[in-house]
Amino acid sequence: MLTLATPKTGQTKPEKPYPDFPLTPHPNGQWCKKIRGHLHYFGPWGDWEAALNDYLDKKDDLYAGRKPRVNGDAMTLGLAMDYFLSAKKRLEQSGEISPRSYKDYEQTCNQIAASLGRDRLLTDLDYTDLEKLRADLFKGKRIPTVLPTTAKGDLTRARMLFLYLNESGLAEKPIQYRKVLKSPPARAFRKLANERGPRMFSREEIRMMIGAAHPQVAAMIYLGINCGFGNADCGTLPLDKLDLESGWHYYARPKTHNPRRCPLWPETIAAIRKAMEHRPKHVSREAQHLVFVTRLGACLCKHDSGDNAISSEIRKLLKSLGIYRKNVTTFYTLRRTFETIAGTAGDQVAVDYIMGHIAPTDDMAAVYRQKTYDGQLRKVTNHVRAWFNGRKNIE
Numbered sequence: 001m002l003t004l005a006t007p008k009t010g011q012t013k014p015e016k017p018y019p020d021f022p023l024t025p026h027p028n029g030q031w032c033k034k035i036r037g038h039l040h041y042f043g044p045w046g047d048w049e050a051a052l053n054d055y056l057d058k059k060d061d062l063y064a065g066r067k068p069r070v071n072g073d074a075m076t077l078g079l080a081m082d083y084f085l086s087a088k089k090r091l092e093q094s095g096e097i098s099p100r101s102y103k104d105y106e107q108t109c110n111q112i113a114a115s116l117g118r119d120r121l122l123t124d125l126d127y128t129d130l131e132k133l134r135a136d137l138f139k140g141k142r143i144p145t146v147l148p149t150t151a152k153g154d155l156t157r158a159r160m161l162f163l164y165l166n167e168s169g170l171a172e173k174p175i176q177y178r179k180v181l182k183s184p185p186a187r188a189f190r191k192l193a194n195e196r197g198p199r200m201f202s203r204e205e206i207r208m209m210i211g212a213a214h215p216q217v218a219a220m221i222y223l224g225i226n227c228g229f230g231n232a233d234c235g236t237l238p239l240d241k242l243d244l245e246s247g248w249h250y251y252a253r254p255k256t257h258n259p260r261r262c263p264l265w266p267e268t269i270a271a272i273r274k275a276m277e278h279r280p281k282h283v284s285r286e287a288q289h290l291v292f293v294t295r296l297g298a299c300l301c302k303h304d305s306g307d308n309a310i311s312s313e314i315r316k317l318l319k320s321l322g323i324y325r326k327n328v329t330t331f332y333t334l335r336r337t338f339e340t341i342a343g344t345a346g347d348q349v350a351v352d353y354i355m356g357h358i359a360p361t362d363d364m365a366a367v368y369r370q371k372t373y374d375g376q377l378r379k380v381t382n383h384v385r386a387w388f389n390g391r392k393n394i395e
Contacts, residue, residue: 023048026041028041029044030042031044031045031048031052035059036063042055064090074123075121075122075123076120077118078117078118079118080165080171081113081161083170084161085102087164088101088102088105098255104153104157105161111136111154112133112158115137116133122165122170122172123173127180130181133181134180134181137151137154147327148189148192149189152183155183155184158177159177162175162177162181196328197328199329199333199336200336201225201329201337203388203389203390206225206337209318209321209323210271215271215275217310219274219292220234220310222267223249224338225334225384226262226267226338226384227262227264227268227338227354228355228356229334229335231301231331232255233254234300234310235292235300235301236254236290238251238289238290238291239290240289242291244269247269248261248262249261249264253356258356260356261353263374265381267385275292276291279293280295280296284297284298284299286299294309310331311331314331338355339351339355341387341394342380344394345383347376350377350379350380351380353376354377354380
């Protein structure tokens with residue numbers, strides 16, 4: 001093996017033992033490699049095979065940005081969750097899950113760590129630990145018990161964590177989590193629905209909202225009742241998905257990418273045009289393609305945090321009008337109102353298409369259906385418009 005002199009060690013630097021050898025000799029006398037911008041060392045020049053084996057053992061963790069697990073170390077819950085979140089981060093980077101979904105996984109892992117401790121060994125987890133975890137996931141910060149809908153999401157993500165640990169082999173023995181971390185029973189959701197009552201607006205309330213809202217918010221309210229738009233729909237609506245001349249939107253649902261389109265009411269078109277007149281002169285590069293932006297010209301949806309400025313704007317508006325009901329009246333209530341009224345038009349296929357709903361896998365009619373016609377969609381939106389303008393009573 002040829003060698004080169006190195007002044008730092010007084011030794012001679014070796015060449016690689018073979019052309020494709022992944023490591024490089026460092027002047028300090030060790031084999032090294034730069035990974036994710038950091039230099040890592042794997043052993044002395046004199047034992048390149050041991051250095052190579054050390055690199056092969058650690059490279060997956062290092063390239064994923066994780067602290068490598070030392071052979072023989074017991075797997076802790078905290079380290080296992082780091083592996084899990086690294087896998088979810090890769091899915092986020094590839095576009096397979098949304099930034100909001102990743103933040104939800106991260107938040108649930110923080111709750112698990114607070115309940116069981118990051119230093120808890122996976123081999124020590126038992127049924128009573130998971131029972132405690134389930135109870136803790138039902139505890140709220142400001143209220144004794146969180147809503148079953150919130151608990152269901154956290155329990156689902158917790159089950160996905162333990163499924164990952166079992167299937168990836170990180171758990172030396174299978175963790176029996178399915179029964180103890182089951183979702184709240186259906187009766188809990190029925191009880192909540194009975195206590196809340198109908199989650200929809202009257203046409204008088206919607207008109208009050210539009211009359212008191214900023215032009216941009218008013219346009220979004222129209223899209224909510226005209227097209228069944230939710231917060232994310234409005235916050236991410238691209239300019240090129242609107243055709244105000246013909247009066248249509250062609251924006252697939254961002255949550256599922258399910259295709260949808262919908263005719264726009266004349267009132268909706270006028271409201272969008274007015275909102276565009278109030279668009280800030282200076283819009284950030286990231287938001288230039290969007291219909292709606294903040295007063296400072298930024299994106300309404302903060303993808304890194306999952307926050308959406310529309311929610312807070314609507315909450316303030318509803319409170320100012322005296323029609324705010326916690327967990328009942330939100331921007332999404334417009335989408336529920338549209339579905340409820342549109343469902344009385346007699347064409348649920350068209351309603352589902354406007355809403356961007358995905359048909360169940362066992363719906364063979366949806367499998368064979370090749371097209372939803374414009375006339376069907378107009379029939380539905382005209383029906384909702386007639387209700388909104390007081391020309392049709394739904395009983």
